[in-house]
Amino acid sequence: MPPIYAAIDLGGTKVTCALASADGAILAERSIPTASQDGPDAVLARIAALAADLSRETGATPQAAGMGVPGLVDRAKGATLFLPNLVTQWRGVEVARILGAHLGCPIYLLNDVRIATLGEMTFGHGSKTGTMVFFAIGTGIGGGVVIDGRLRLGELGAAGELGHQTILPDGPLCGCGNHGCLEALASGPAIAAEGARLLHSGMAPKLYELAQGRIGAVTPTLMAAAAEAGDEAVRDVLVRAATYIGIGAANMVTALHPDLVVLGGGVSTIGPLLLDTVRETVLRRVRMFPVDHVAIRNSALSDKAGLYGGVALAMRAGEL
C-alpha cells in the first residue's frame, strides 16, 4: 500500500482532519468544533480520536501528520508558542509530543497560512513555478513567500505576514497594533464594514435588497453580487479594497520578482472584479521591469490549501 499522510487544520472555530496519499488524493476528511475553552489537552485528545476514526474507516495508517495552527510555533520542538485566537492561547503546548503519542507517528507543525502556501506550492499553481507569493484573504490577511522552490519561514515560521505590510501609513488601527496594514483595509471584515456603512445610506439599494436590510447579513460575497447588479457605491468599495491588495502584491513583485502571485482565502473567490483589479494595479504600479508575464491567479485549491499543505508538510517536513 502506498504511504498515507494525515493533515490537520486547527482553526479557532473548527478542526479539520484528512488522510491523503502522496499525490494529494484525499481518502477521508472530517471537521469537528474546536471548542478551545476545554483546554489544549481536551482539544488534542479529540483530534487524536478523529484521526483514529478516519484511520479505522479507511483502513489506512498515516506515516506522518502535518498540522497548521493559527499562530506562532517552535518547529524544532513541535510546540505552539502563541495562538492568539484560542482560549488559553496555547503558550508552549507540546503538540507534536502529545499528539504523536496518540497517533504513533511524527507530527509536524506550521503556521496555518504558511502551510496553505506550502499546499499551493506542492499541489496547486505553485507546483510548476519556482518563486511564488501567496495572499490568503479572509477574516485576516496572511501570506507566504516561496523563493526558488523553498518556503521562506524564518526562525519562527513567521516570514510571509503579507497582510501586515503598511499600505496607508496613517490608515486605520490593525489588530496587530500597527496602523494602515493591508489587513485593516482589505480583509473580509474590513470590506463588510464598508458595506454595512452603505446599507442604510440609499447608495446601495441592491445590497439592501440582497441583505434584506440586515447589517449582519452583509458579506464580501453579497457585496460582489450587489455590485454586479448595479450598486456603484458597493463596486467602489470592492475596487478600493482590491487596489490595496494590488499595492501589497505590487510591493512583493517589486521586491522579489516572482513567477506567480496567488490569491487564496474566502474573499479571493467573490468574483473577477477582485482578481482583475489586483492585476491592473500590479501592472500600473510595477514600472521598473516588465511584469506582464508574472501570473496572478486565484488559488487552485480554494479553501483546501491548508489541508493540502498539511499533507505536503507531513511528506516534506525534513526539506523545509
Added chain:
Amino acid sequence: MPPIYAAIDLGGTKVTCALASADGAILAERSIPTASQDGPDAVLARIAALAADLSRETGATPQAAGMGVPGLVDRAKGATLFLPNLVTQWRGVEVARILGAHLGCPIYLLNDVRIATLGEMTFGHGSKTGTMVFFAIGTGIGGGVVIDGRLRLGELGAAGELGHQTILPDGPLCGCGNHGCLEALASGPAIAAEGARLLHSGMAPKLYELAQGRIGAVTPTLMAAAAEAGDEAVRDVLVRAATYIGIGAANMVTALHPDLVVLGGGVSTIGPLLLDTVRETVLRRVRMFPVDHVAIRNSALSDKAGLYGGVALAMRAGEL
C-alpha cells in the same frame, strides 16, 4: 601568487575599476569619467585601458571581472538590456564579449545595486547572516534581497527594487512612472527638495547659514548638520523621510523576517537620526512577531559596496 579579480563599477558620471584579492584586499583602484556620449565601444575601450593600466602597475592579472551597471542586464549573455542614464541607453551591448576580448578573462555583469548587495553579503555585515535586506539610498533608492545566503535576482536581475515599493498610494510621481514610491519620498533629491523649500521660509536659519542662502548647496548632509544645530523644521523633514524608509524596511521585515537590514548609499551616512528613526519605525510597525533581534545597520563598506560586489561577482558568478 593568489588569484586576483577585477571589479568595475559603471555609473552615469564615472567608472571605477579596482583589482583585489579573494579576501577583498584592494591592490589598486582608479576612476575616470564615463563620458557616455562617446558611445558604448569607446567607453568599453577606456575601461579596458584603465584595467590594463592597473594590471601593469600592480603586476597582477585578473582571473575574472565583475561589473555593476546602472540598469537591466541579460546575465546569461553578459549583455546590457537597458541603462536609462547612459547616452544611447546601451540596449543589447555585449559587454562581456567586447570587454572579455580586451581583458582576456571572463566578465560577469549585474545591476549596480544588486552587486552592492552582493558586496555587503560577501565582505560586509551580511557575511555572517543568512537573510539580509539592503537599501541603497542615494540619487535613487535601490536595493537587494539575500535569502538564506543567496542573492535574489529573478530572471532579469531586477528583484530587489525596494525603492519602488509604494509607500503613499497617492504620493508624488516617481521617475519610474508609479506614484508614492519610497524613492520619490526619501531619495537624496527628494530630501534636498524639501530643504530647498525651507531655505527662504525663515524656518531653517541654520540651513540658510550653512548653505549661504544658495538652494543648489542644499544636500541631505548639510540638512543633517542644520538639524543638529537646531533647525526643527529641517529635522522634521529628515525624520519624515527616514520614517518612510523605515516603513519600507518594516514591510520587508514583515514579508521575509531577515536577520539583518542594511542601509547603504550616500544618504545613509548623514548621521544617527536616519538610522535611529528607521529602527524605531521598524519596531513600531512590525507587530506580528518580535523584531528586536533583527539588526539594522549602516553598510560596513560605505560607498565601496559596489566595488566589493564586483570582486565577489568575479569570484562567485557561477554560484549566483
